[in-house]
Amino acid sequence: MNKIPVTVIVSVKNEALNLPSCLEKLMQFAQIIVVDSGSTDGTQNIALSMGAEVIEFKWNGKFPKKRNWALQNATLHHEWVLFLDADEFVTKAFVEEVAIKIQDPTYNGFTIQFQNYFMGKKLKYGYGFQKSALFRKSKGAYEKVEEDMWSHLDMEVHEHPIIEGKVGVIHAKVVHKDFKDLDHYIAKHNAYSSWEAQRYLQLKQSKNYLLSLNQKIKYNLLNTGLLPIVYFLGAYVLKLGFLDGKEGFYLACYKSHYFFQIQTKVQLLKNK
Template sequence: MNKIPISVILSVKNEALNLPSCLDKLKRFDQIVVVDSGSTDDTARIAKDMGAEVIQFQWDGKFPKKRNWALQNATLFHEWILFLDADEFVSEAFVSEVEHKITDPNFNGYTIQFQNYFMGKKLKYGYGFQKSALFKKSKGAYEKVDEDLWSHLDMEVHEHPIIEGNVGVIKSKVIHKDFKNLEHYIAKHNAYSTWEAQRYLQLKQSKNKQLSLNQKIKYGLLTTGLLPAVYFLGAYFFKLGFLDGKEGFYLARFKSHYFFQIQTKVHSLKNKQN
């Protein structure tokens, strides 16, 4: 079988639980590069044993962060790059669709949609999510955020890729299913909320802020203090999250609490500045 001419970049740290399932589904792609941030578990060994190339990344606190760094420094065989996390698992339908879509000369990138799992359950309702994680390396890169003095995240999490030209959509979904426990989920989002609070204050002080419509809505609601409640009502009732049972309720509550964390951390940081 001919391999699909795509370089897949997996950004990881301590992903021994998720990585085997992720890598096992990527066999049709020609190049797999695992960019590791000094894992202390068996992540690097698992990746090498399964045939992936492993590159170690140590962030110096400045631009670029992990994904842009990989674009600039890894030996990538192909023009098309697919960025995945270790808890994102492709399907055969997704791989086949991607193989076909990258031959279309009218597009330089594609948005990927995800099928979310939470606490082991497949969720059919609530807010879904997507990201533009497949693009030509000569036509895209992740946005640069001026965060040298305050960021503690070594990888682009909330930064969006800037892609020249048309961006299409892959209809087949990628499964998002983390095999780690709930404590990991909570700790991860606690770190993310700190970053978002810092970013919010930075944007408030910036005169040249370029925000998407979703960002304008999010930050506008954050300013009013209504974002946690609006998110919960939207996810659980308007988007029918209650039909997913307890897991649907738990996820809506955790996500609304995530926005509450951002809100309170913004208030705390403002007090420190005054």
């Protein structure tokens, strides 16, 4: 069987629990690169044993971060690049749809959608999420954020890809299912909220930055202090998260608390 001419880049650090399930589903793609940030749990050995290329990334605190660095420095054999995290697992339907759609010369990128799991349960309701993680390497890159003095995240988590030309949608979903525990989830989102607070204040000081509609809504609600409660009501009530049982309730609470963290950290930074 001819492999799909896509380079898949999986960004990792200590992902021994998630990586095997991620990589085993990528075998139809022609090139798989794991970009690792000094894992100590055997992540690199797992990647090599499963046939992936491994590249070590050491961040110096400046641009570029891990994904843009890979675009600039890795030997990418194919024009199309798919960025995944280790807890994101492609499906047969997704792979088949990608194989067809990348043949369309009118598109330079595609948005991919996710089927979310939380505490081991598949969620059918609440807010979903998507990102433009499949694009031509000559037509896209992740946005540059001036964060040399305050960021502790070595990978583009909230930065959006900037893609020239037409961007389509892959309708088959990628499974988002983290096998790590709640301690990891809480610690990760604590780090993310610190980044978002700094980024929010940076954007408020910038006069030339264009915000997306979602960013405008989020930041306006941050200004009012209502973002946590509005998110909870939206996810749990309006988007029917209550139908997912206790897991739907817990996720709505955790995400609301995430936005509460951002609000309080913004206030602390303003008072410094």
